[in-house]
Amino acid sequence: MKILHLAALAVGLTLAAPASAETLIRIGYPGTGLDDRPYGYSDYPAVAHVQKLVEAEFADQPDIKVTWTFFRGAGPALNESLAAGQLDFAAGLGDLPSIVGRSRGLDTKFLAAAGTHDALYLAVPPNSPIASIDELKGHKVAQFRGTNLQIATDRVLEAHNLTEKDIRFVSLDSNAATAALVSGAVEASFGGAEYIDLAKRGVIKIIYSTKNDDPTLGRNEGLFVTGAFEKAHPDYTAKVVHAFVKAARFASDEANRDAVFEIWAKSGLPAESFAADFKDERLAHRVTPVIDAFIINRYKDQANRAKAYGLLKKDVDIDSWFETKYLQQALVDLKLEHFWPTYDVDGKLFTHGDVENTKAASN
Amino acid sequence: MSSGQSTDVIENPGRPSGVPCRFWRGFGRVGGLAQGLVVPAALLIAWGFSANLGWLPEQILPPPSEVFGALRETMNDGTLLSSTLTSLRRVAEGFLAGAVLGLAFGFVTGASRLAESLVAPLFLTLSQVPTLGWIPILILFVGIDESLKVLIIGWAAFIPVALNTTQGVRDVPRAFLELGRVLSLSRWSTLRSIILPSAVPSIFTGLREGLANSWQTLVVVELIASFEGLGYLMAYGRQLFQLELVLAAMIVVGLIGLSINLLLSLIESHLQRWNPGRQS
Amino acid sequence: MTSSVMGASGASTRAPVRSRFTPASLTPRLRPVIVPILGLALWEIAARTGLADPRFLPTLEAIAVRGVKEFSENGVTSDLAASLARDLLGFVAGASIGVALGLALGFSRLLERLLSPLLLAHRQIALFAWVPLISMWFGGGEAGKVVFIALAAFQPALTNTWQGVAGIPKIYRELSRVLTFSGWDFAVVIALPGALPGIFTGLHAALIYAWTATVGAELLLDIAPGIGGRMNEGQHLFHIDLLFLCVFLLGLLGVAFNLFAGALERRLMSWRHS
Numbered sequence: 081m082k083i084l085h086l087a088a089l090a091v092g093l094t095l096a097a098p099a100s101a102e103t104l105i106r107i108g109y110p111g112t113g114l115d116d117r118p119y120g121y122s123d124y125p126a127v128a129h130v131q132k133l134v135e136a137e138f139a140d141q142p143d144i145k146v147t148w149t150f151f152r153g154a155g156p157a158l159n160e161s162l163a164a165g166q167l168d169f170a171a172g173l174g175d176l177p178s179i180v181g182r183s184r185g186l187d188t189k190f191l192a193a194a195g196t197h198d199a200l201y202l203a204v205p206p207n208s209p210i211a212s213i214d215e216l217k218g219h220k221v222a223q224f225r226g227t228n229l230q231i232a233t234d235r236v237l238e239a240h241n242l243t244e245k246d247i248r249f250v251s252l253d254s255n256a257a258t259a260a261l262v263s264g265a266v267e268a269s270f271g272g273a274e275y276i277d278l279a280k281r282g283v284i285k286i287i288y289s290t291k292n293d294d295p296t297l298g299r300n301e302g303l304f305v306t307g308a309f310e311k312a313h314p315d316y317t318a319k320v321v322h323a324f325v326k327a328a329r330f331a332s333d334e335a336n337r338d339a340v341f342e343i344w345a346k347s348g349l350p351a352e353s354f355a356a357d358f359k360d361e362r363l364a365h366r367v368t369p370v371i372d373a374f375i376i377n378r379y380k381d382q383a384n385r386a387k388a389y390g391l392l393k394k395d396v397d398i399d400s401w402f403e404t405k406y407l408q409q410a411l412v413d414l415k416l417e418h419f420w421p422t423y424d425v426d427g428k429l430f431t432h433g434d435v436e437n438t439k440a441a442s443n
Numbered sequence: 444m445s446s447g448q449s450t451d452v453i454e455n456p457g458r459p460s461g462v463p464c465r466f467w468r469g470f471g472r473v474g475g476l477a478q479g480l481v482v483p484a485a486l487l488i489a490w491g492f493s494a495n496l497g498w499l500p501e502q503i504l505p506p507p508s509e510v511f512g513a514l515r516e517t518m519n520d521g522t523l524l525s526s527t528l529t530s531l532r533r534v535a536e537g538f539l540a541g542a543v544l545g546l547a548f549g550f551v552t553g554a555s556r557l558a559e560s561l562v563a564p565l566f567l568t569l570s571q572v573p574t575l576g577w578i579p580i581l582i583l584f585v586g587i588d589e590s591l592k593v594l595i596i597g598w599a600a601f602i603p604v605a606l607n608t609t610q611g612v613r614d615v616p617r618a619f620l621e622l623g624r625v626l627s628l629s630r631w632s633t634l635r636s637i638i639l640p641s642a643v644p645s646i647f648t649g650l651r652e653g654l655a656n657s658w659q660t661l662v663v664v665e666l667i668a669s670f671e672g673l674g675y676l677m678a679y680g681r682q683l684f685q686l687e688l689v690l691a692a693m694i695v696v697g698l699i700g701l702s703i704n705l706l707l708s709l710i711e712s713h714l715q716r717w718n719p720g721r722q723s
Numbered sequence: 724m725t726s727s728v729m730g731a732s733g734a735s736t737r738a739p740v741r742s743r744f745t746p747a748s749l750t751p752r753l754r755p756v757i758v759p760i761l762g763l764a765l766w767e768i769a770a771r772t773g774l775a776d777p778r779f780l781p782t783l784e785a786i787a788v789r790g791v792k793e794f795s796e797n798g799v800t801s802d803l804a805a806s807l808a809r810d811l812l813g814f815v816a817g818a819s820i821g822v823a824l825g826l827a828l829g830f831s832r833l834l835e836r837l838l839s840p841l842l843l844a845h846r847q848i849a850l851f852a853w854v855p856l857i858s859m860w861f862g863g864g865e866a867g868k869v870v871f872i873a874l875a876a877f878q879p880a881l882t883n884t885w886q887g888v889a890g891i892p893k894i895y896r897e898l899s900r901v902l903t904f905s906g907w908d909f910a911v912v913i914a915l916p917g918a919l920p921g922i923f924t925g926l927h928a929a930l931i932y933a934w935t936a937t938v939g940a941e942l943l944l945d946i947a948p949g950i951g952g953r954m955n956e957g958q959h960l961f962h963i964d965l966l967f968l969c970v971f972l973l974g975l976l977g978v979a980f981n982l983f984a985g986a987l988e989r990r991l992m993s994w995r996h997s
Contacts, residue, residue, distance in 0.1 A: 115956055116946045149864075152946040156682045157863050163503070163684075164862035180684050185500050220670060226682030248670045250587065251682055255959040256668075263961070265586035391683055478836040483844070503860060557754070564755035565762070571977030572970055573935040575942065579958035580966045584779060662849040666943060674852075681855035689855045693848055700847035 102143045105316060107134065108167040110154040110174060110227070114274075114348025116255060118150040121344040122273055122354065123195040123301060124367050125171035128327035130343045137319040144316070152253050156226035162186055168309040169320060174228030175300040175382045176391065183383075183396045187307035189403035191321055192328075192369040196378065197298035199357060200232045202288035203261055203275040204268045213240045213288055216247050222260050222269040225251035228299040231382055233270045234389045235297055236290065244389070272299075276353040291361070295427040300378055303369070310403070321406040325369055325414060332364040332420065334438040364420060364435045370411075371404055372422035372430065505687045513691040522676070527695060530661055530672040533589070537596025538657040542650060545601040549608020549649070553642075559609065566605065574599045574656070575663050587668040592661070599660035600653035607649025611642030647714060651707050658700060673699075781964040786971075789964040793953075803972065805948040806937055809865070813872025814933040818926055820873070821880025825925070828881075829888025829918065842881065850875055850936065854943050863945035868937075871944075875936030879928035887921015888914060923991055927984040934980055938973065 109129070113119040120126035128134055129148055138144040149167070151157040155177025161167045163186060170178070172194045182188060204210050210219065213236060223233055237243060252260055254274055261269045261284055269275075279286045290297040303324055310317050331340050340363065341351040358366070379398050386392040411417045421433035487507065494506030517523035548566075552559040578595060585591050615638050623633040665674020673692050680688030763783060768774070770782040781789075793799035828835045828842075853874055861867040891914055899909040941951020950969055957965035 112946065115960055116952075150946075151863075153863060156684065157858075157945060159684055160681075160858050160867075161862045161864065163500075163859065164866070166862045166864065166866075177684075184684050184686075224682075225679060226684070250668060250670045251678060252668065255955075259959045259961065260587060260668075263583065263586065265582070265588070393685070478833075479840045482837050482841050486841075560754040561758050565759045568759075568974060568978065571981065572974040573938050573977065575935065575939050576954070576970055576973040578942070579954045580963070580970060582958060583961065583963060583966065659849045659851065662851045663939060663943075666851060666854060677852060677855045681859060684859070686856070686859055689859070693852050693856065696852045697844060697848040700849060701844075704847065 102145050103313075103316075105134070105138070105144060105146045105169070105320065106149065106167045107146065107169040107171050107320075108149050108151060108158045108161055108173075109171055110151050110158045110177070111172070111254070112150045112152050113346070114255070116152055117348055118148070119347040120150065120172060121347040121349060122198065122357065122366070123172045124324065124328040124331040124369070125194055125303070126347070127331045127340060127343050128171070128324050130346055131327065131330070133323040133327050134320055137323045138316075152255075154224060154227045154253065159186065162188070162306065165308075168306055170302075170304040171324065172301045173304055175302070175379060176228045176231040176386060177226055178302055178304060179379065179383050179386060179396055180226065180392060182401060183392050183394050188304040188401075189307060189310050190302055190371070190401045191305055191317075191403060192303040192324065192407045193300070193371050193375050194303045194324075194369070195299075195301040195366055196368065196375060197295060197361075197366050198228075198272065198301065199289055199291040200229065200236065200270060200297070200299060201272060201275050201286050202268060202270055203279065203284045203286050205261065205264055206282060206285050208267065208285065210268055211287055213237070213242070216268060217242065218246070218248070219267040220248045220250065220265075222252045222257040222266040223249050224253055224257065224271075225249070228301065229270050229272070231386055231389070231391065232290065232297065232299045234391075235385060236288075238385075239294075239297075273353050273357040274349055276356045277350050280352070280356070291357075296378065296381065300375065300382070305403075318406050318409060322410045322413065325407065325410040325416065328367060328369040329414065329416060329419065332367040332435050334363060334435075334440045337363060337440045362436075364433070368420045369407060370420045370422060371402055371407065373425045374423035374427050374430075376402070377425040503686075505690070509687040510690045510694070513685070513687040514694070517676070517688070517691065523691075523695065526671060526673050526676050526692075527699070530665065530674065531699070533592045533665075533672065534596060534654075534657050534661050537593045537661070538600045538654055540593060541597035541600030541657070542604050542653055544597070545604025545649065545653065546608055546646070548601070548605040549646070550612055552605075553609040553612025554638075559613075563609070570602045570606075574602075574660055578664060578667060582668065591668070592664050595664055596657045596660050599656040603652035603656060604646075604649040607645045607652070608642070611645025611649070612638060614645065615641040643714060647711060651711070654703060654707065658703060662696065778961065779963060781967065786964045786967050789962075790968050790971075793965070793968060799950075799953060799968075799972075802948050802950055802953055803976075806941065806950045807976075809868055809940070809949070810872060810933055810937040813869045813936070814876045814930060816869070817873030817876030817933065818880040818929045821877040821929065822884045822922055822925065825881045825884025825922075826888060826915075826918070828885050830914070846878060846882070850878070850932070851939060851943075854940070858944055865947070868940040868944055868947075871940045872933050872936045876929035876933040879932055880922075880925040883921045883925025883928060884918065885921075887918035887925070890921060891917040919991060920988075923984075923988050927981075927988060930980050930984050931977075934977065 107125075109120045109125055111120055113121065120129060135146045138146060149161070151161070153160075155174045158167070158170055158173060159177055159181045162170065162181060163184075170188070178188070178190075202213065202216075210216060223229055234244060237247075250260075250266060252266075252269075254271055257266070257269045257271060258274060258278065260266045262278070275284060275286055278284045303321070305317055305320075330336055338351075341354040344354050345351040376398065379401075383392065383396045383398055387395065411419075418431075419434045421436060422430045424430045490504065491507050494504060494508075514523070517526075548562075552563055574595065577598065578591075581591055581595055585594065619637050619641060620633070623637045628636070661672075662674050662677075665672040666678050669675040669678070673696055676692040677689050677696075680686065680692065766780065767783050770780050770785075824838075828838060854871060857871050857874070858867050861870050895913050895917060896909070899913055904912065937949075938951050938954075941947070941949040942955060946952055946955070950972060954966060954969045956962070957969060
C-alpha cells in the first residue's frame with residue numbers, strides 16, 4: 081500500500097496551502113487580456129498590478145508575498161476560488177458576481193469601488209442584417225453568463241421590452257466569444273472594450289453601446305476582501321487598500337491619460353481602443369474608488385433586478401456589506417478626501433472633486 | 444448467480460450478489476435490501492441535518508430542499524423537460540449516425556483482410572486521440588451549432604462500434620464458414636444465418652460502449668458550447684453559483700445514465716437467452 | 724496466421740533462397756501505410772493549390788514549421804510536462820483509491836452490500852457532469868483539475884479490481900481454508916495474484932480515462948500551462964496549425980499510454996503463465 085501513502089501525500093501537498101513561513105496575499109482579477117495573457121484593463125486594479133503598487137507596500141516585509149491570479153472565467157470563476165478559500169482579495173469583481181456570491185453566503189467586505197459606468201457593447205459580424213437590439217429576438221447571441229455583462233444586458237433588454245427567453249444565449253468567455261463572433265458561429269455578442277479595435281479593423285460591427293446613455297445602464301466593479309483575511313490581518317488590508325487608492329489616483333488623473341491607456345495596452349488591446357472607449361468621457365467618470373450614494377444605490381438596484389430576472393434566489397443585504405474605514409483612512413493619508421466627486425442616488429453630481437480640474441497633456 | 448454457498452464465519456468473498464452474510468440472514472431478502480439502503484439513507488439524513496444546522500456553508504452543499512426546489516422549478520417552467528429532450532435528441536442523432544457507419548465499417552474490415560490492412564491502422568491511430576481533443580478544431584470548422592454535437596457524438600460512438608464489429612465478424616469460427624460453404628449458402632444467407640448470430644455479442648458490446656461514449660461526449664460538448672440542454676443547465680448553474688441547479692441537472696443526468704444501462708442490460712440478457720452457448 | 728494468401732503463394736513459387744524484399748511480399752507490408760500516405764498527399768496538394776481554404780487546412784509543412792517553433796521557442800514541452808504532471812498526480816491518487824476500495828469490496832461482503840448501491844449510482848453520472856460541481860468545491864485551479872482527473876481514474880480502477888477479486892474461483896478459497904490459511908495469507912498468496920489481471924485492466928483503463936480527463940479539465944477549468952491551454956489559444960486565435968499540432972501530440976501520447984500499459988500487462992501475463 082505504499083502507493084496509497086504516496087498518493088495521499090501527493091494529494092495533501094497539492095491541496096494544502098503552502099505551509100512555509102511566509103504570508104500570502106492572494107489577489108484575484110476577473111478577466112484576462114488578449115489570448116488569455118495575465119493582464120487586466122479599463123480599471124485601476126490593472127494599473128496597480130502593472131505598477132506593482134501592492135507589492136511596493138510590503139517591500140520591507142520579505143515574508144509577505146503578493147500573488148495575482150487572472151481568471152479566464154471572470155467573476156464566476158473568481159467566486160469559485162473565493163468559495164474554495166484560495167483568494168484573499170477580489171480586485172475589480174463585477175457587480176453581478178459579487179452580489180451573487182454574497183447571496184450564496186460568501187463572506188466578503190466591500191472595501192472600495194473599482195469602476196462604474198463601464199460601457200456595454202453589442203457587436204455583430206460586418207455584413208449582419210441585425211441593426212438594433214430589437215432585432216436580436218430569436219438569434220444566437222454570445223454573452224458571458226454570471227458576469228456583470230449579464231445583468232447589464234438584461235437591463236438593456238428590459239428597456240427594449242425583451243427578456244432573456246427571447247434570445248438564444250450561449251455562455252462564452254470573452255476570447256471565445258470574439259472567436260465565435262468573427263467566425264460567424266454566433267450572430268451577435270455582448271461585451272466590453274475588446275470589441276472596439278475589431279470594429280475599427282472592420283472585422284465586426286458595433287451596433288449598440290450604453291456609453292453616454294442612461295448612467296444606470298453601466299456596469300460596476302468593486303474591491304473586496306474576504307472576511308477571514310480582514311479579521312486576521314486588518315493592517316495588511318489597510319496597506320492593500322492604500323496601494324489601490326494610489327493606483328486609482330494615478331488612473332483618474334487626466335494628465336496621465338495617455339500613460340494609463342499604455343498601461344492597459346499591456347493586455348494586448350491597443351491603446352486606441354481605450355481612447356475610443358473613453359471618448360468624451362473623463363477617466364474619473366469610471367475610475368473612482370469612492371463609495372457614494374450613487375454606488376450604494378446602484379448595487380441595491382442591481383440586486384433587486386437580479387432577483388427579478390431570476391439570477392438571484394434570495395434578497396441580499398447591501399448596506400451591511402460595505403467596510404469603508406480602510407478607504408477613508410487611505411484617502412486621509414494620501415490627502416485625497418476631496419479628490420473625487422461624489423454623486424447622489426440618481427447619478428447627479430453631489431460634491432465636486434479636485435480631479436475635475438486635472439487636464440490631459442494634449443489639452 | 445451462485446447461491447447456496449456455505450455460510451461460515453470466514454468472510455466468503457464470492458460473486459457480488461449472493462447469500463447475505465450471517466447477521467442479516469434473519470431478515471432474509473429484506474435484510475439484503477436494507478443493507479444496501481443504509482449508507483445512502485444515512486448520507487441523505489446527514490446532508491439534510493448539516494445543511495439545516497448550518498454546519499456546511501451553502502456554497503459547498505445547499506440543503507436537499509433547495510435541490511428539490513430547483514428540480515421542481517425547472518420542471519414547472521418547462522426548462523427541465525426541454526433540456527432533457529434536447530440532450531436526448533442529440534445523443535440519439537449522433538449515436539445513430541456513428542453506429543450505422545461503425546457497423547458498416549466494421550463489417551467491411553471484418554470480412555475483408557485487404558480492407559482491414561488498408562484502413563485499420565489509420566483508424567486505430569486516429570482513435571488514440573481523446574474524442575474531446577477534436578472539439579476545438581471542429582468548432583473552428585463547423586461552429587457551435589447542432590452539427591458540432593452530432594459530429595463529435597457520432598465519432599465517439601463510431602470508434603467502439605467499428606472496433607467491436609470488426610472483431611465480431613473476424614472471429615466467426617472458421618468451421619461455421621466452412622459449413623456455410625459446404626451448404627452452398629448464398630452470401631446473403633451466410634451473412635444472415637452464420638456471421639450475424641456469431642458476431643452479435645461483440646456487436647452488442649460495441650453498441651453498448653458506443654452509447655455510453657455518446658452520452659459522455661454529449662455532456663462535455665454541452666458544457667463547452669451550447670444554447671440548451673442538460674449540460675447547458677449545469678454550465679449556467681455554475682456561472683450563477685447556483686449549486687442546487689447543478690446538482691439537480693446531475694441527478695437527471697444520472698437517472699438517464701441509469702435508464703440507458705438498464706435498457707441495455709435488458710436487451711443483452713434477452714439476446715443471451717436466445718444465444719445460450721455464448722459467454723459474453 | 725495473419726500472413727496474406729498472396730505472400731504465402733508468392734513465396735511458394737519462388738526459389739527459397741531469394742531475398743525477402745520481393746515485390747509480392749512487400750505489398751502486404753506497405754498496405755497499412757498506403758491510405759495514410761495517400762491521404763497526406765491529397766491533403767498537401769489541396770492545401771498548396773488552394774483547393775482547400777488555407778485557413779482551415781494548413782499545409783503539412785506549415786504544421787511542421789509550427790511544431791518546430793513550438794518546441795524550440797514557445798515551450799510546448801513545458802506545457803506537455805505540466806499536463807502530464809497533473810495527469811500523473813490525478814491518476815495515482817484516483818487509481819490507488821480505486822484499487823484499494825475494489826479490493827476491500829471484493830473481500831468484504833458487508834462492505835460490498837453497504838457501498839455498492841452508492842457506487843452504482845456514482846457510476847451512472849457521466850464523468851464530465853462532475854466538472855461544474857468540482858470547480859465549485861475546489862476552485863478551477865490545480866486542485867480542482869487534479870481532483871477531477873483522480874475521479875476519472877477512480878471509476879475504472881474500482882470496477883475492474885472488484886471484478887478481478889470476485890472472479891477468483893471458489894476452489895481457491897476452499898483450498899485456502901483446507902490449508903488453514905489466515906485471512907491475510909489468503910489475500911497475499913492467492914487473492915491478490917488472482918486479482919492482478921483485473922487490477923491491471925483497471926489501471927490500463929484508468930490511464931486512458933485520466934488522460935482524457937486531463938485534456939477536458941484544461942479545456943473547461945482555469946487557464947494554466949498545459950496542452951489544453953494551447954488548444955484554447957489555437958481555437959481563440961484561429962491558429963489551425965497549432966490545433967492540428969496539438970491533436971497530433973495528443974494522438975502520440977495516447978498511443979504511448981496504450982503501448983506502455985499494454986506492455987506492462989503482457990509482462991504480467993507472461994509471468995503468470997510461467
